[in-house]
Structures are given as structure tokens and as C-alpha cells.
Amino acid sequence: MGRRWNRFQQSVVESQFWKSLFRVGIPNTNRKRVLAMLGNVVLHLHPVKTRKSGVKMRYTWCAGGVTFFLFLVLTFTGLLLMFYYRPTVEYAFVDILDLREQVPFGIMREVHRWGAHAMVITVWIHMFRVFMTGSYKPPREFNWVIGVILLVLTLLLSFTGYLLPWDQLAIWAITVGSNMAAATPLIGIEGPAAGLLKIGDIQLVTSSNDARFALLGGRFVGAGALLRFYVLHCVGIPLVAAFLMAVHFWRVRKDGGISGPV
Amino acid sequence: MSTPQKRAVRPSPQPLPPEVLQDGVTRRSTIKWMTIAWVGFAAATGAGLTATLRFLFPNVLFEPPTRFKAGDPSTYAFGVDERWKSKYRVWIVRNTDTMYALVARCTHLGCTPNWLQAQNKFKCPCHGSGYYMSGVNFEGPTPRPLERAEIALSADDGQLVVDTAVRYLYERGQWSDPKAFVKMT
Numbered sequence: 001m002g003r004r005w006n007r008f009q010q011s012v013v014e015s016q017f018w019k020s021l022f023r024v025g026i027p028n029t030n031r032k033r034v035l036a037m038l039g040n041v042v043l044h045l046h047p048v049k050t051r052k053s054g055v056k057m058r059y060t061w062c063a064g065g066v067t068f069f070l071f072l073v074l075t076f077t078g079l080l081l082m083f084y085y086r087p088t089v090e091y092a093f094v095d096i097l098d099l100r101e102q103v104p105f106g107i108m109r110e111v112h113r114w115g116a117h118a119m120v121i122t123v124w125i126h127m128f129r130v131f132m133t134g135s136y137k138p139p140r141e142f143n144w145v146i147g148v149i150l151l152v153l154t155l156l157l158s159f160t161g162y163l164l165p166w167d168q169l170a171i172w173a174i175t176v177g178s179n180m181a182a183a184t185p186l187i188g189i190e191g192p193a194a195g196l197l198k199i200g201d202i203q204l205v206t207s208s209n210d211a212r213f214a215l216l217g218g219r220f221v222g223a224g225a226l227l228r229f230y231v232l233h234c235v236g237i238p239l240v241a242a243f244l245m246a247v248h249f250w251r252v253r254k255d256g257g258i259s260g261p262v
Numbered sequence: 263m264s265t266p267q268k269r270a271v272r273p274s275p276q277p278l279p280p281e282v283l284q285d286g287v288t289r290r291s292t293i294k295w296m297t298i299a300w301v302g303f304a305a306a307t308g309a310g311l312t313a314t315l316r317f318l319f320p321n322v323l324f325e326p327p328t329r330f331k332a333g334d335p336s337t338y339a340f341g342v343d344e345r346w347k348s349k350y351r352v353w354i355v356r357n358t359d360t361m362y363a364l365v366a367r368c369t370h371l372g373c374t375p376n377w378l379q380a381q382n383k384f385k386c387p388c389h390g391s392g393y394y395m396s397g398v399n400f401e402g403p404t405p406r407p408l409e410r411a412e413i414a415l416s417a418d419d420g421q422l423v424v425d426t427a428v429r430y431l432y433e434r435g436q437w438s439d440p441k442a443f444v445k446m447t
């Protein structure tokens with residue numbers, strides 16, 4: 001029995017199919033471990049070896065890891081929500097109600113919403129930890145900058161997602177928030193120096209071509225704004241964020257591993 | 263102990279004249295073509311980016327026009343009239359001798375205030391800014407009065423014509439402008 005089993009195991013492990021999937025074999029030597037990590041596009045973002053202090057919860061709080069986990073949760077639940085939600089003035093609000101009342105597991109939207117709140121919080125905790133442990137110092141300065149951009153993208157994801165329920169709270173919150181874009185210097189209608197851009201008597205910056213208009217696709221929060229925010233929320237910002245996250249994780253490895261002395 | 267190795271002695275190549283690189287390509291022509299190529303590339307990239315940016319600004323807006331006919335002045339009673347508020351975001355106010363159009367947009371952060379008849383004031387639900395019937399602010403965080411829109415009587419049929427794109431600001435002394443109100447006789 002044992003020999004037969006061994007022979008069967010042998011034939012499986014040495015088959016072409018098996019080898020095409022598991023290219024390195026059991027990583028039981030340092031060389032194989034390195035090859036396994038470097039030969040895999042996902043794993044190569046991570047170091048081959050991690051310092052003992054790097055996995056110490058009391059030191060890192062795993063705040064960055066939790067943030068990434070929440071990003072994955074939000075991507076997954078967001079994808080599910082997209083099967084039901086239609087980003088038009090006609091349907092958006094009733095689709096949100098239907099997601100709660102007419103769809104199995106009606107808490108999916110709540111998972112998405114609370115996950116989003118949690119992600120903003122964990123991003124701040126992560127930044128706080130990195131700051132307090134001095135992990136932003138050279139040679140990790142570049143990665144801190146990437147992290148700050150990721151923070152802004154996280155907040156923009158929250159901002160764009162806030163409009164999608166299309167209730168009164170959403171519309172007026174985005175009205176107030178997008179009015180800030182109108183205060184952009186030069187290219188915002190209410191911003192400083194916007195009046196300087198003119199040819200003769202004709203103002204070049206108007207309410208139909210300024211920064212807020214580009215954001216909303218209209219002069220107020222309407223159908224255009226809903227669609228634009230939807231596309232940015234579901235495609236545009238997540239793509240950029242995912243790319244920068246890959247850079248972020250890779251830089252952690254390149255800059256001497258998670259925190260700790262270099 | 264190392265043995266001295268023989269080095270192959272190659273005849274040194276005939277030095278080219280410094281301005282000729284290879285096959286008749288000169289430094290001058292390289293710089294010229296590189297310049298043309300880079301300028302062309304930059305121009306194409308710039309044109310592509312401009313087109314992408316322009317794509318975000320549609321040629322037709324499906325929004326109500328800013329200029330509209332608001333009916334005959336005699337159809338308005340004294341006080342604040344809300345019939346155009348939801349469509350054009352403007353109140354028509356009539357008092358003893360004038361009519362004027364107030365833009366229903368809070369000057370604090372852009373919400374739409376409510377007209378509270380019982381308290382005789384405009385009140386913004388977002389952060390509590392309050393305005394008198396004239397549009398002048400008196401409470402809450404707002405820094406300035408409501409804006410007035412252009413209002414006039416149509417020459418052909420005597421109806422009110424309002425243009426919400428043209429604003430008159432109290433703090434700039436524009437409320438006395440002849441197009442900021444209609445005189446009632």
C-alpha cells in the first residue's frame with residue numbers, strides 16, 4: 001500500500017501538468033525558497049525572508065495589512081453590489097433600497113459601507129504607526145510619499161462612494177464637497193485669480209468649464225455627477241490605487257523590509 | 263604563478279572624422295532628427311491629452327436654461343413665491359414696490375435653504391444659515407447675503423424674464439442696479 005501510494009504520488013508530482021503549475025517543487029532549500037518567491041508575480045512583491053520583528057503585532061499593529069485586507073473585502077463586495085446597482089437618477093436610490101430588501105444577504109451594502117469606514121480608520125492607524133516608529137525616514141521616504149498618495153486615493157474613494165446612494169444626505173454632502181473644487185485657484189469659478197483669465201470682456205472661466213464642472217459633468221450635482229462618480233469609484237481610482245499598492249509593497253521589500261533598522 | 267599572456271595586437275581602427283559617426287550620419291543630422299522626433303512626440307502627446315481633457319466637457323447640457331419667462335407680475339402675491347424653486351432654483355419675492363429674484367443657493371456651502379413662512383426667514387438645513395426676506399444674512403455661518411438674479415419685464419408681452427446666470431451681489435452694492443429688481447407701479 002505504502003509503495004503503491006508513493007509511486008502514485010511520484011507520478012503525480014512528476015507529471016507535466018503538476019510541474020507546469022508548481023514550477024519549483026517543495027521549497028525545502030534556501031535556493032528553492034528564493035526561486036519560488038522571485039518566480040511568482042504576486043509573491044515577488046514580498047521579501048523572501050521576513051525579520052522576526054517584522055511580524056511582531058505589538059510593533060507593526062498589522063495596520064497596513066488590515067488596510068489591504070479591507071481593500072480586498074471592498075473590491076469583492078463592491079463587485080457584488082455592481083450586479084444590482086444602476087448609476088442613473090431614475091434607479092440609483094431604489095436600487096439601494098432593493099439591495100437591502102429584495103436581495104439575499106441584504107447586509108452586503110452595509111459590509112461595503114462599514115468596511116469603507118474601517119479602511120479610512122486603519123489607513124490613519126497605519127500612518128500613525130509608521131510615523132511613531134520613524135519608518136518614514138531614509139531610505140523609506142519615497143514609500144512614505146506613495147503612502148500619502150494612497151491616503152488621498154482612499155479618501156477620494158470614500159468621497160465618490162458617498163454620492164452613490166443618491167439620497168438627500170449624499171446629494172448635499174457632495175454639493176458642499178464639490179463646491180471646494182470651485183475655489184481652485186485660476187481654474188475654479190470662485191477661486192482666487194479666476195477673474196484674471198479673460199480676453200477683453202469675456203471671462204474664460206465660467207460655471208460650465210471650471211474645475212467643479214469637470215468633476216460633476218454639470219453645473220450642479222445631477223445625472224452627470226452620479227455617473228462620473230460611479231465610474232471613478234468603481235474603475236478609475238481602484239485601478240490607480242491597486243497599481244500604487246503594488247509599488248508600495250514592493251518598496252517595503254526594497255527598502256529593507258517591514259520597519260525595523262535598515 | 264601566472265604566465266604572461268600574449269595579447270592579440272589589433273590594428274587600431276582608422277579614426278573617423280569627429281563629426282561623422284557612422285554611415286554618413288553626422289552629429290548635426292542626429293540632433294536635427296532627434297529634435298524633430300521629440301517635438302513631434304511631444305506635440306502628439308499634448309494633442310492627445312488636450313483631446314482627453316476636452317472630452318470631459320460635453321457640448322450639450324441637459325440642464326434647465328438659465329434664462330426663462332416667469333409669468334405675469336400680477337400672478338405674484340406679496341411675499342416669497344416658490345413656484346420656480348425646484349426647476350430653476352430661484353425665488354421671486356414681491357414687496358410693496360419692487361420684485362426681485364433670489365438665487366436659492368446658500369452662500370455658505372451651496373445647499374438650498376428653505377423658506378419658513380411662519381418665521382419669515384430663509385433657513386439653510388445644512389448648517390443653519392438664516393436670511394431675511396431681502397436675502398441679507400443674519401444668523402449661522404454664512405459670510406454674505408443670498409445672491410440676486412437678473413430680472414426684467416419682457417418688452418413684447420410684459421412677463422417677467424429671469425436669468426439665473428447673471429448675479430447681483432449685495433456686498434458689491436449691485437442690488438440697486440436697474441436689472442437687479444423690477445419696479446412695481
